Amino acid sequence: MHQRIIPDNVAAPAGAYSHGISTHGPGTCLHVAGQIGMTPQGRLLEGFEAQADQAWKNLVAVLQAAGMDASHLVKVTTYLTRAADLPRLNAIRSVYLGSARPASTLVVVAALAHPDWCFEVEATAFRQD
Template sequence: MKDAIQTPHAPAAIGPYSQAVIAGGLVYTSGQIPLTPDGMLVEGGVDAQARQVFTNLRAVLAAAGTDFARVVKATVFLADMNDFPVVNAVYAEHFAEPYPARSTVQVARLPRDVLVEIEVIAELH
């Protein structure tokens, strides 16, 4: 059994997927890219884009009834691994020990040619 999560405080899904799904006591977010809730792409480099991604993730997690403190796994997709230090610094602002498990990969291309996309898995409260 699964329940879809949707909030107007994050960009709407632009395809056949949910912003997040709750199943088995966990919430699985879809990858968030740096779009504002009204669908505008955030400019200004990877720092600004990463901050918008975390704003979106916070909104989706809140709609599911959880938050960053309950994240157990994060996956970070980068267009350029040279951006890792900047994204890592923004990431560190949102998590405390014990940190979630994490994978970070460079990909050939991201939707809308953004610089960063992040998805998380979190426990429910």
């Protein structure tokens, strides 16, 4: 079970996230490594939107392999190499999150591990047993 934590004495979330997520009871915790815009065939897609969409598809595939979906996400960390891509990210992210509102952090970095990568997303999910 997840409980969204949005205290009255903290400004409301500025987007589709919660300030905190509390998990209760016995369950399974899944830590998803950073996912990038690479297809299952090992091809890196070109452009921000294609990479972000594929990275989210990859994250969802990892969730599904563990018997979970976006509703089980408790924390998402997103890395961008260009702040200007943020408006396009929100549209892509909403497709995969639906009504889920995990705790979230967005970081704009100078570069990722490979110079052709412009997007990476990692997450933590919890499923109550």
